[in-house]
Amino acid sequence: MEKRNISFSPPDISELEISEVTEALRSGWITTGPRTKLLERRLAAFIETGRTDIDCEIKENIAKYSHRVVCLESATSAEELNFRILGVGPGDEVIVPAYTYTASASAAIHCGAKVVFVDTVKPDGANDTHAPEMNYQKLAEAINERTKAIVAVDIGGVVCDYDKVFEAVQSRKACFVPMEDHSDGLRDINSRIQSEIGRAAIVADSAHSLGAWRNVGGRRLNCGQIADFTSYSFHAVKNFTTAEGGASTWLPLSKVTNDEIYKYYQLLSLHGQNKDAMEKTTLGAWEYDIIGSWYKCNMTDITASIGLGQLERYLDMLKRRSEIVEKYDKICDELGLKHLMHHTRDMQSSNHLYLVRVPGITSKQRTRIIEKMAEEGIVCNVHYKPLPMMTAYKNMGWDIRDFPNAYGYFENLISLPLHTRLSEEDVAYISDILKKIILREYCDRTWK
Numbered sequence: 001m002e003k004r005n006i007s008f009s010p011p012d013i014s015e016l017e018i019s020e021v022t023e024a025l026r027s028g029w030i031t032t033g034p035r036t037k038l039l040e041r042r043l044a045a046f047i048e049t050g051r052t053d054i055d056c057e058i059k060e061n062i063a064k065y066s067h068r069v070v071c072l073e074s075a076t077s078a079e080e081l082n083f084r085i086l087g088v089g090p091g092d093e094v095i096v097p098a099y100t101y102t103a104s105a106s107a108a109i110h111c112g113a114k115v116v117f118v119d120t121v122k123p124d125g126a127n128d129t130h131a132p133e134m135n136y137q138k139l140a141e142a143i144n145e146r147t148k149a150i151v152a153v154d155i156g157g158v159v160c161d162y163d164k165v166f167e168a169v170q171s172r173k174a175c176f177v178p179m180e181d182h183s184d185g186l187r188d189i190n191s192r193i194q195s196e197i198g199r200a201a202i203v204a205d206s207a208h209s210l211g212a213w214r215n216v217g218g219r220r221l222n223c224g225q226i227a228d229f230t231s232y233s234f235h236a237v238k239n240f241t242t243a244e245g246g247a248s249t250w251l252p253l254s255k256v257t258n259d260e261i262y263k264y265y266q267l268l269s270l271h272g273q274n275k276d277a278m279e280k281t282t283l284g285a286w287e288y289d290i291i292g293s294w295y296k297c298n299m300t301d302i303t304a305s306i307g308l309g310q311l312e313r314y315l316d317m318l319k320r321r322s323e324i325v326e327k328y329d330k331i332c333d334e335l336g337l338k339h340l341m342h343h344t345r346d347m348q349s350s351n352h353l354y355l356v357r358v359p360g361i362t363s364k365q366r367t368r369i370i371e372k373m374a375e376e377g378i379v380c381n382v383h384y385k386p387l388p389m390m391t392a393y394k395n396m397g398w399d400i401r402d403f404p405n406a407y408g409y410f411e412n413l414i415s416l417p418l419h420t421r422l423s424e425e426d427v428a429y430i431s432d433i434l435k436k437i438i439l440r441e442y443c444d445r446t447w448k
């Protein structure tokens with residue numbers, strides 16, 4: 001076979017995205033403005049319907065889909081603002097899977113909360129999807145009167161088992177103590193939201209899973225329709241990208257309006273300023289106030305323009321990812337390798353990552369496989385190194401020895417390239433090289 005050079009996860013940018021960005025640059029409006037607001041509405045429509053062709057510039061749909069999604073400069077900002085809207089702060093605890101990327105935990109730490117890690121259900125992951133989901137019994141045991149939120153993580157685009165998450169949280173509902181502080185506007189929103197939810201909030205880290213769905217409570221629900229609050233990532237390596245960026249959405253409440261919630265996302269993301277740039281351009285409307293000494297994490301119209309182009313193509317991109325996953329599944333099953341199950345009767349993934357696990361090997365042997373793949377021009381990765389292994393979290397007192405299942409899942413895992421710039425020939429080459437290396441290096445469950 002002729003050697004190929006295959007990147008792990010390059011962005012898929014077409015002339016459509018380039019044209020959208022060019023229009024934004026020519027418009028004279030490049031910070032948060034009309035394109036960001038349009039992307040928010042179009043994402044809200046997509047999350048609700050799974051469709052990308054809804055006209056969100058007509059009056060009825062402007063009203064219907066406004067203030068249901070907020071676009072920000074990263075998923076980490078989105079998750080942190082989710083916590084701040086919920087009122088998570090010092091003295092509170094947030095439960096996070098030990099097996100995830102740091103943003104799932106660091107956003108809570110930024111708010112002053114204590115992170116409590118929960119181990120993976122078992123070294124092989126969940127029975128149905130093989131994803132490194134939390135041990136839900138241990139999740140329930142970790143919930144106490146200080147617990148304000150549980151972070152549910154959809155790794156690789158595989159939507160976790162929210163029925164079990166809700167069951168665990170509901171089982172500990174009696175110990176929930178809602179915030180009662182109405183001393184200013186934000187604390188009032190915090191207290192009203194906590195009181196209405198009436199239990200620890202479920203906050204989805206859906207950085208990988210825009211466009212995925214799962215049956216929850218007997219209903220098919222799109223990612224963004226399940227958890228109390230949901231964050232997405234639009235980083236350059238994600239299925240849907242704005243170069244850097246992210247978004248938050250939330251389930252409607254009866255005692256707090258979407259407009260109220262959206263207003264505080266805007267305040268929190270723009271220095272606490274009560275008028276954004278568009279409002280300040282209205283004749284005579286220069287004056288503004290600073291409501292709180294908050295943050296700067298708004299999305300710009302330039303990055304939103306990339307997203308508008310991406311959304312036009314997104315369903316086709318998801319379909320292509322699914323086709324690649326089907327081919328990888330075939331070769332991995334042939335070789336006896338374990339892998340994520342992206343499609344089950346009750347769940348359809350966004351096919352963001354392809355995680356392969358080689359039974360019985362060590363971390364050192366896993367690195368050898370990755371190096372051999374690289375020698376053949378194929379860049380692989382590992383998703384993820386469990387957080388208790390990281391220096392920052394070890395310094396907080398966490399020890400990976402307390403999370404044996406998370407370590408067991410990580411130890412023999414390899415992430416194969418999975419993106420929409422892969423050709424049929426690329427996929428065949430990756431499959432052939434993987435097969436050659438596994439058969440050469442790994443035989444009869446023992447290493448030579």
